[in-house]
């Protein structure tokens with residue numbers, strides 16, 4: 001099947017926005033930065049290569065009452081690459097607060113998903129995602145017991161918040177289950193980042209149908225997105241079979257009621273079970289905009305849903321929310 005690597009709505013996005021506090025570059029900006037002025041027009045304020053003073057920038061955006069910086073969409077990929085290097089250098093630094101680290105990861109994931117939606121995946125972006133997964137592994141390894149410090153941003157777009165939460169929680173659950181080998185966690189993280197990729201792409205035949213009739217919206221059967229996602233990833237030899245299985249099975253449930261294959265507990269790939277649970281739980285948190293702990297209580301109230309996931313996964317989440325410190329016997333390297 002052929003895919004068009006972009007979604008309609010994304011085409012009109014000529015700028016992307018980010019908060020100055022999330023702008024991680026200490027020295028020169030690798031992209032042109034625009035500020036929104038009182039008349040609503042964007043003005044080039046920092047040219048690529050110029051030195052940015054984050055405090056001054058934060059003040060400026062506050063003064064203009066627009067808390068964002070803007071940059072052209074064609075520079076998004078440069079931003080992703082540079083922000084990934086920044087994360088790699090800083091995510092394991094103790095002197096940077098964990099809250100700040102979460103906000104960098106949240107922002108990078110949101111911009112990454114926007115890029116995939118606009119231009120699809122290519123081999124170099126796949127390498128970036130793998131690199132980002134390695135950085136997030138560093139964060140989880142150091143801060144796995146501080147996941148309860150994740151705050152849910154009221155302004156964040158649910159879709160990006162979902163990917164951020166699924167990613168970070170899947171990695172932490174893996175750690176609490178004692179599967180804390182670096183490759184395993186990186187695989188889970190990459191599968192989680194890409195879990196909904198099938199939703200961002202539109203198959204070519206549906207696009208043709210759409211172009212023939214502009215009044216019709218594309219009705220992409222939602223239950224097909226895991227399969228579409230796995231098919232997209234099949235085009236990239238850099239993506240491991242394990243990551244593809246996570247994407248394919250991230251809506252499978254232990255009782256066989258999931259999709260696309262309706263697999264039962266014994267047949268579901270173990271790492272996919274983690275992402276499937278994190279996905280269901282994150283949906284409660286990001287839809288209801290509640291704290292992680294409150295979202296978990298809500299999740300547990302729905303007994304029918306709880307039985308769809310492994311009790312070992314749910315127990316790992318309980319430990320994670322309590323911030324239990326792991327000892328060597330459980331496989332942690334602390």
Ligand SMILES: [Fe+2]
Nearest residue numbers: 195196250251
């Ligand atoms: Fe999904």
Ligand SMILES: [Fe+2]
Nearest residue numbers: 162166196279
């Ligand atoms: Fe999701």
